[in-house]
Amino acid sequence: MLIRFHGRDHDKLHEFEDSIKLRDALLKCDILPSTVVVSYQDQILPLSTVITNDIELLVTTVSSGG
Numbered sequence: 001m002l003i004r005f006h007g008r009d010h011d012k013l014h015e016f017e018d019s020i021k022l023r024d025a026l027l028k029c030d031i032l033p034s035t036v037v038v039s040y041q042d043q044i045l046p047l048s049t050v051i052t053n054d055i056e057l058l059v060t061t062v063s064s065g066g
Helices: 022-028
Strands: 002-006 011-015 036-040 055-061
Touching: 002 022, 022 036
Parallel strands: 002 055
Antiparallel strands: 002 011, 036 055
16 A cells, blocks of 8 residues: 655655555654644544555644754
8 A cells, every 4th residue: 555745845756655644644644643733625634544455645744943
């Protein structure tokens, strides 16, 4: 299953063999979950969301290091 994370600061595509929690998918793509909000079709997704199919998700950065 392919998951694409895209947004102003991110554009990552990763293939996963099994279903995966959103939080874990973000970490596998080197995106820190505490710094972003992920949405699909204008709906914000909880980090506990289980992804089971190919999907394209919008990633919005809400904090940055400094």
